[in-house]
Amino acid sequence: MLHKVTKVEQNQRPSGNSTRQTLVEGRQIPLVLFWEGRKGWGLRTIFKIPKNVFVGEYVGEVITFAEAKRRNKHTKYQFSLATAITKLDNKFLVIDATSLGNETRFINHSCNPNLVAKLVITNKYSEHDFRIGFYSMRDIEPGEELTLNYYPTNVKPKNSKKGRTKCW
Template sequence: MGKRAPEELKVYKEYISAVRKVEQRLVAEGNTFYRKTDWAILEHYAGRDTLFENKLREARFNALLQKVGIAPVFIENWLPTLYKTDVLGELPSFRFIYKSFMADHFSRKFLALPPGFRTSRCKCKCAEDCSASNLDCCISDVSTDATNVRLTYDASRRLAFPNRIRTTNYELIECSGSCKCGPGCPNRITQRGRQVAVVIFFENTEKNWGLRAGEPIRRGQFITEYVGEVKLASSLKYSNKAYQLQIPRTLEFDDKSESLVIDASGFGNEARFINHSCSPNALLVWVYSDDYGGHYARSCFFATRDIQAGEEIMYNYYSGAELKKKVKSGIKCRCSFKCNIYIPGQTEQRSDTLARASRTKPGGGQQAEIDDQLQSELEQQQRQ
């Protein structure tokens, strides 16, 4: 057997376990189609071309993730072969990455800023692992105002939630390269990447793709980061806003205030498939962990309650004011069969939430992850 055989066997076993958990969850949810699981799986494997493409991409995704110590991601579509078109059967085309990067037009402007502008929000003096009891540690720097709530990790290295989850901007400051602590610091949780297996799963013909837990996730546990190409909002006026997430900070360029956007339409990871829910089980937290001062934050999802293996991971895209019982310009929310809320139309712009109002997502397209491109991206990301 080859040297990689034990690693590949481990990933395969994780895959079998994750898919079985999704199957059990779907049966528990009472979906009549998935009560005929054996038939559904047979139909699934009958679509060999789609199956091959999805599994090929899954292998490429995991080859990259293994290199950086991130848990595997699996792709499953159990839609009957009859409905498997290029749009519905194959995973939408995008380039898989594990961390965000700056677009050229933004990078040039950002790097031209004065050196003192690019500073870390965390400069703790802890010689060893950080602790909130140490007043010199950034973990103790917790503040709350009318618009932002600063969060911290608890002793179990999970997010310490306030008594009540509110519709506001949640922030967390992690240690960075300016700190004296090492990579094992308990205040560097999100920097280690996703540590739970997940399944990119085709939910149905209305919601299309979603993301499900491949193993149990505890309340407060870090799930994944929404990654993509960081761009200036002004450069995206006429682009598809379906996978854009706006960072709640602005920068001053040439005496002009500019907003930043994480665009996952062309480059992204599994987080781009997280669906909306009016009763979510995940919360978006803005994490400051780079030497960019308070001007750039990473968008990370944490579990707001225990999530069972196989359960769909969902996030509330909108503020309370945006969700209405019925609006003329809105569309019917499909987060559950009990939901009677109308959500804003896809053309509406929001300042601090995903601009993915419609459940219709881009589909199909040519395979984007060619072997030499993947290798080039891997080498580039490892150098960063």
């Protein structure tokens, strides 16, 4: 699974409602796990979430792309950072939530998502100290499923044909 990481957050203000600050403070919104039929489990909110609010952090084992490929039967909960700046010794990194993770691994894909993934640099002295936060792209109504576009614009999902992306 590839996710679109749209923004690198650096040089945050020391105070104020910055992306980094909200991520470090942790999730403040109650979410529920919901059976979404053919999609499997999904996450829903029970309260309204305003636009630009931190919703959750994608956590798991941080592994190399090579190790992720080695685990190829268990890729469902792998969050690839291939499109971001996080190259380490020329190896792309992946966050694997298969064995260690939280509720954000149940967020399903949509071409019309209500969340966006942001790469948040948490240490101003090191670009390698990063975390992945999910933020609301718009107001999200109570009961709505939380969704993310898994695919960056430059990556075609397996089901795409000649640039046409099948959208769920």
